[in-house]
Amino acid sequence: MRINLDPGMMRLTSINAEQEEAQEEIDIDYGGDSIEIGFNVAYLIDALANFPSDQVRIELQDGNSSALITMPDEANFKYVVMPMRI
Numbered sequence: 001m002r003i004n005l006d007p008g009m010m011r012l013t014s015i016n017a018e019q020e021e022a023q024e025e026i027d028i029d030y031g032g033d034s035i036e037i038g039f040n041v042a043y044l045i046d047a048l049a050n051f052p053s054d055q056v057r058i059e060l061q062d063g064n065s066s067a068l069i070t071m072p073d074e075a076n077f078k079y080v081v082m083p084m085r086i
Helices: 041-049
Strands: 002-006 009-015 021-027 035-038 057-059 067-071 074-081
Touching: 041 074
Parallel strands: none
Antiparallel strands: 002 009, 002 035, 009 021, 057 067, 067 074
């Protein structure tokens, strides 16, 4: 899965084995530089399936560093996902 972050917007793009593509744009609270990063979608699903909330916080340094996924109201709940090359 490819994730593109721009101020105020996140674009998720996924391509399956048959080269079919799906894309979704989500309004987010983000004001930093544009970032493009890729993740194994199975790891993201595994991480997000364990969150009891429908709001998450994803902390990124750049397109090559790991992502720290937390809940805004629960500092002890943390999940780290490593990126993959896109």
